[in-house]
Amino acid sequence: MINTKENIRSLLQQVCDPEIPVLTIMDLGIVREIICTNDNVVEIIITPTYSGCPAMDAIAFDIKMKLIESGFKKVTITYTLSPAWTTDWMSEEGKNKLKKYGIAPPQNISSRLNKLLFEEEKNIECPQCHSTNTKLLSQFGSTACKALYQCMDCKEPFDYFKCH
Amino acid sequence: MNTNQPINQSTGSPITLLTNQLINQTLHLADTALILGQRNGEWCAHGPILEQDIAITNITLDLIGQARNFYQYAATLINESENKNETEDSLAYLRNERDFKNLLICELPNGDWAQTILRQFLFSVYQELVLEKLKNSSNEQLAAIAAKSLKETQYHVKWSSEWVIRLGDGTAESRDRMIKAIDTLWMYTGEFFIAANYELTEVHLLKETWLQKVRSIFEEATLTVPENIFMQSGGKSGIHTEHLGFILADMQILQRTYPGAEW
Numbered sequence: 001m002i003n004t005k006e007n008i009r010s011l012l013q014q015v016c017d018p019e020i021p022v023l024t025i026m027d028l029g030i031v032r033e034i035i036c037t038n039d040n041v042v043e044i045i046i047t048p049t050y051s052g053c054p055a056m057d058a059i060a061f062d063i064k065m066k067l068i069e070s071g072f073k074k075v076t077i078t079y080t081l082s083p084a085w086t087t088d089w090m091s092e093e094g095k096n097k098l099k100k101y102g103i104a105p106p107q108n109i110s111s112r113l114n115k116l117l118f119e120e121e122k123n124i125e126c127p128q129c130h131s132t133n134t135k136l137l138s139q140f141g142s143t144a145c146k147a148l149y150q151c152m153d154c155k156e157p158f159d160y161f162k163c164h
Numbered sequence: 165m166n167t168n169q170p171i172n173q174s175t176g177s178p179i180t181l182l183t184n185q186l187i188n189q190t191l192h193l194a195d196t197a198l199i200l201g202q203r204n205g206e207w208c209a210h211g212p213i214l215e216q217d218i219a220i221t222n223i224t225l226d227l228i229g230q231a232r233n234f235y236q237y238a239a240t241l242i243n244e245s246e247n248k249n250e251t252e253d254s255l256a257y258l259r260n261e262r263d264f265k266n267l268l269i270c271e272l273p274n275g276d277w278a279q280t281i282l283r284q285f286l287f288s289v290y291q292e293l294v295l296e297k298l299k300n301s302s303n304e305q306l307a308a309i310a311a312k313s314l315k316e317t318q319y320h321v322k323w324s325s326e327w328v329i330r331l332g333d334g335t336a337e338s339r340d341r342m343i344k345a346i347d348t349l350w351m352y353t354g355e356f357f358i359a360a361n362y363e364l365t366e367v368h369l370l371k372e373t374w375l376q377k378v379r380s381i382f383e384e385a386t387l388t389v390p391e392n393i394f395m396q397s398g399g400k401s402g403i404h405t406e407h408l409g410f411i412l413a414d415m416q417i418l419q420r421t422y423p424g425a426e427w
Contacts, residue, residue: 051312052229081233082308084315117326117384138215139323140222148215164315 008034008042008067015066018058019143022101025059029089032080040073047085049164050144087145087164102127104149104160112163124160126151134158183245186303187238188265188362191255192400193294193306194234195266198256199408200287201227202415203274212277219323223284226316231256233309257419261402261409265360268399269352271408278331278341282349285324289377290356292317293370301364325381332385342387354395363400 012031017023025031025046033045044063048056060077067075087106095105104124111121120136131153139162141148147162204224211217235252242250269287274280295317298310331338357371379389398404418425 048229048312050226050229051233051309051316052225052227054225080308081312082304084308084312086315115322117322117329138219139319140215140219142218144222144225148218 005034005036008036008044011066011070012044012063015059015062018055018062020098020101020103022097023094025063027091027094027097029091029094030059030085040071042067042072042074043076043078045078045080047080049085053144085164087161090161098161099125099127102158103146104158106161106163109163121147121160121163124149126154126156127158128156129154180245183241185362185364187241187245188360189364190234190238190241190306191263192265192360192362193298194231194238194255195264196270196291197227197234198231199264199266199411200270200283201225201231202411203270203272204280204284206274207280216277220280220284223320223323226313226320230309230313230316233312237305237309253419257416261404261412263402264404264408264412265400265402266408267352267355268396268405269349271399271405271411272349272352273407275345275348276341278338279345279348281324281327281331282342282345284320285328285381286349286353286378288317288320288324290353290370290374292321293374294365294367297365297370303364306364328381328387329385332382332387339386342385346387346390350390351394351396355397355399358397358400360400 009026012034013024013026015025017025017028028049030046030049031044032047033043035043035045037043044067046056046059046063056079060079063077064075086109088109090106098105104127107121107124115121120139123132124134125132126134126149129151131151133152134149135152137148137150137157139147141159141162145161145164146159148157149160150157201224204220204227207217207220208224209217211220232252235255239250239252239255242248267287269283272283292314295310295314298306299314301307301310328342332342333339356374357368359365359367375389382389
């Protein structure tokens with residue numbers, strides 16, 4: 001097998017986020033660089049979504065396992081903090097997968113800026129009935145990256161992958 | 165010659181003041197985030213309602229994550245300059261009370277929900293200003309951690325501001341509790357703006373902006389900013405209240421009893 005960057009990229013496309021398994025780490029945009037010195041040695045540079053994201057260690061382990069399974073002898077995972085991750089790096093494909101999974105995908109980061117107090121992100125679409133008549137229940141949800149919303153039409157509460 | 169100059173134990177050469185200053189600055193930021201995180205974590209499963217229990221513990225998770233980034237950097241600096249083998253864990257779990265440089269307000273007991281909210285608000289507004297400055301630091305790693313943390317802190321500021329308004333301008337009971345919280349906590353905000361000898365940020369320059377922001381939220385919450393009261397300081401230089409020892413006992417006992425224990 002020829003271990004080109006493209007090949008590595010497709011392998012990483014199979015590594016999923018342990019907390020939102022419908023998303024791969026490529027969909028999330030947390031893989032910042034792939035440095036492949038030869039067919040056996042590779043360094044993957046990743047960045048955390050949130051400072052306290054507890055999934056990072058599991059993700060690093062999963063990347064290593066996936067690449068070692070595929071024949072790499074030496075796999076190094078390096079963490080970088082800059083530039084800081086933003087939901088704008090999430091792929092369109094990732095956003096569509098989230099929606100199908102029942103989590104409203106993040107809006108453009110600009111929708112978060114300059115919010116007044118008690119003002120919430122508007123027009124978040126309910127992943128069940130697609131109504132935009134929804135309201136924020138809590139800015140903090142079941143994981144660091146999510147907020148809790150409720151649909152005022154079908155009444156279902158749902159997670160929103162909040163802008164970051 | 166300054167006899168307090170730290171020495172590299174293996175080479176015997178003095179550690180440059182700049183490195184030492186940077187290590188202490190980084191530990192101050194790490195300790196502050198860790199101790200507040202540890203305190204807020206006490207709310208886990210005890211919050212007034214489920215959504216707010218989740219909110220305060222999410223904020224805790226952000227703070228612990230920030231602390232980890234600062235400790236990892238501090239460990240790198242210490243190991244490079246002093247030839248030691250520190251890790252984020254050894255710095256958090258094996259240092260003594262007098263070595264901790266956290267702000268005093270972070271170690272105070274949670275009190276009721278009003279007191280927890282008010283502390284988060286006073287602190288987050290301050291932390292946002294500090295991180296804004298650090299983001300432009302010439303030190304790349306501190307700048308990177310600050311830029312990352314800032315995005316999280318902005319959510320903390322918004323959430324805690326809304327709660328200060330909700331409680332201050334709420335019922336007679338919630339307002340009364342907010343006033344009591346101000347009486348308890350205000351005296352610990354003075355040291356925010358007194359620079360320790362290691363601090364890279366000119367924190368005294370942040371005071372007016374901080375006060376302006378706090379005042380605007382207090383006005384909306386129908387609360388009053390105290391004037392001319394005694395201010396307690398000491399945390400930045402390791403002089404703590406009686407509360408820190410108890411937190412450390414709680415937090416460190418496992419690593420001190422079973423060194424190196426892992427999940």
